Amino acid sequence: MILKAAPALAIAVLIGPILCGLGVTILPAFGYFPALGGNEFSLDPWRQLFATPGLLRSCLISLATGLVTTLLALAVVAGFVAGWSHTRMFRAIQHLVSPLLSVPHAAAAFGLAFLFMPSGWLVRLFSPWPSGFERPPDWLIIHDPLGIAMMAGLFAKELPFLMLVTLAAMPQANPRPGSMIATGLGYGRTAGFLFAVWPSIYPQIRLAVFAVIAYASSVVDVALILGPTNPAPLAVRLVSWMNDPDLTVRFKASAGAVLQLGITATCLLIWVAGEKLFSIIFARIRSSGRRFDKDQAVRIGFSVLMIATAGAVFAGLFILALWSFSGFWPFPKAFPDELTFNTWQRQLPGIGQPLTTTILVGIAATIFALALALGCLEREARTGRTGGNRALALIYIPLIVPQASFVFGLQLFFLSVGLHASLYALILVHLVFVLPYVFLSLSDPWRAWDTRYAQAARTLGASRNSVFWQIRAPMLLRPILVASAVGFAVSIGQYLPTLLVGAGRWPTITTEAVALASSGDRRVIGVYAFIQMLLPFIGFAAATLVPALLFMRRRDMRAGS
């Protein structure tokens, strides 16, 4: 039976390429890579690495970014969901925030930069009156040494992601009765939800939180656009060493890649320790009996944070779009002198081919990932074996291992099996990154499904297959579609693997956007960011609309909407 092979196949997809890639990363980190003249093992790469100026600071920035952005984004999501779920306001903000998930990180970061930089739109709006600025003020806002701008940019992007996974987990936590009882006992809305419902939501979204930590601690594109420059976070420096024309620097880069692995692991360990500490404090507060019933200010605070964040990203994207239609647009004018289609006319002819590749690879990788993930989960449901923590650790690997480190190895691997620069290799490498996200988004809602539905159906004579196709899959349609949309978005965002494994023969919207982003021309960036943002948006719109349409007359199937 095919189902039997699903877990093994999934593991092969996840682990095979990564082991090859990692091997080719770790060997040169210890001096061994004959093609570059490293014929014996040594610790020289590590000595070179630790002699790099500002290395400690780069590591600390990476570490802090991973932890701070995740903590803030999670706190705001928890606070907002607790304070506002099942209100009209909640639905309004949910609809405001959800589309942001489909905005690629780079586009959002560019938008925020265009908005907040000293020559950006906000300053223009208030110049020359009332600010008095004839020229942009010489303020160090973007690229600040502490990385606050970068953390803010990541926060704005992780917020909708955590919001969406929380929403997907909500129906299984069945929040209504719990929070109603808590409110009935005199607890404030926020505290009641956090005490009664949050503990059954968090375990479901924990894996997604870990992915956010790993991502934020090793991000490259956002760090390039908003992050500190001297020194840059570790991952950015790593990629620049990887690209150094002096190829002996690759040894140091490989050692750095192993260090990045360690930084990300440290972030996760600190987080897990923090979870323990937090649950002790949380239990204390909960058993103190305080009701926190005057939470109006806190509730308003959280909703303002949500609206402000979403508003800033939208305003940034609007500015990006405006730039794509502008002629010369000098400071301090708040609007361009002339609007023109020139930029679009120049860019459109070149877009067809990359667009086709992007969509094709995204859909193929998502379909394979979905089939594998569903196969594994269904197999697990039928055998009752969850595969335990070891299987989970495998799923984590593509999310934890920084891309920059093992993709170079992957390129060598594909070369040696003759798949270099082929569409199959490209889909496979996308699958490596898409599968974990699909699996992570899907597994918790899937496992939290009430199996008594299946028992009832089996008692009525339904086969296992018809339970799957007619009951479980339709009931879990929303998480399935959300997982697919996430997978598609992940595929669209892939830059480094597409560039290296596709050998430039399969340009996508993202590789073209990053190549053109180096032109610094805001109008061209605007065009590509717009298309980059549109594609995943279509995916998420489908994930929202399809269940809404299908279940229009079946209220209980619409849980969580």
Added chain:
Amino acid sequence: MLRWIYSGLLTAVIFAVAGTFSPQSAFTEDLSDWKAVEQKAKGQTVYFNAWGGAQNINDYIAWVADELDKRHDITVVHVKLDDTANAVATVVAEKAAGTDEGGSIDLIWINGENFASMKRQNLLLSPGWAEKLPNWKYVDHESKPTIQTDFTIPVEGLESPWGMAKMVFFHDTARGIEMPDSFAQLVEWTKEHNGRFSYPAPPDFIGSSFLKQALSESVADPSVLLEPVDEATFSEVTAPLFDQLDAMHPNLWRGGRTFPKNKEALRRMLADNEIDIAFAFSPAEASNAIANKELPDSVRSFVFSGGTLGNTHFVAIPYNASASHGALVLANFLLSPEAQLRKQDPVIWGDPTVLAMEKLHADKRASFEALDLGIATLGPADLGPTLHEPHASWMTRIEEEWIRRYGVAN
């Protein structure tokens, strides 16, 4: 769909074929029989790996691709790079995997450090072929020494010249600010115009070029720069440079606490009135930006009267190229008076030609002379003397030293 099946099959065939040949075969084609080369090139697909960050250049390459398809039945695919080092890395990876034939890159747009690195590691098609191309006869290698010496490294025909580059500065004349005429004057200028100048952080190409310009002007004996760095005298030779940088940095944009990423960022900062001086390595940069509505039409170019850095950029063929014949035909076409004329046209690209005017036919020469270079472009006579690029090792050491001193905030 057919295309993917085709490319899959092609890959399989290439690898099957590659397996049956002995690796590392030297290139033995006789280029004097050019017709035969063109014959073998027919039907080939040439993957041209070239930086893809500028629309005008991408458009020019698209025109080249059309012409090669029409004239020689060669398909040219522009693989747009954001960093040429990625292409070098690909060839390294292919060599490591034993792909000595059927590599994924046929032609690379290259010079300087990347060329030095590929030459050192024998990653280029050899023996030298560039001087045997039919159109080499037009090339001005006599009065443009950088065509045969790329950043002090002998070219030896391993790459074919494509265009010339020279450092030019530009500013907005509408602001009515007096411009400096040397690096030393620039340092003084920043004292009066606080926060109105910056340069891209090395190892960005333009940022490093600015440092080399400053080094060339501040060093006591310029001849030491033509030799590799001597560690014993490095700090003595560079002391004047770093003293002046130390003096200048607090007066830079953002107090020298962060630096722009590249020349495009610099241009954007000039347009936004964040700074007063920008610079680039292409004389037509400012005119192009004006035509593209990225800069106001009051912007003009200038150079230092004591000279600015200049060099040549090239195309090279990796040793394991799949379509080396097609790549040769493409390299030869890029040198043709027609392609060079179009490239120098500022409406198209504005990149100065590598050809010698006196070697061309009278009508072609007239066409070159008739080009309107654009309102902000200095003509060949106004570009001033050319300072030689220092030996590539200087760039590496200066970058390291810069990062050690300024790359880490306190």
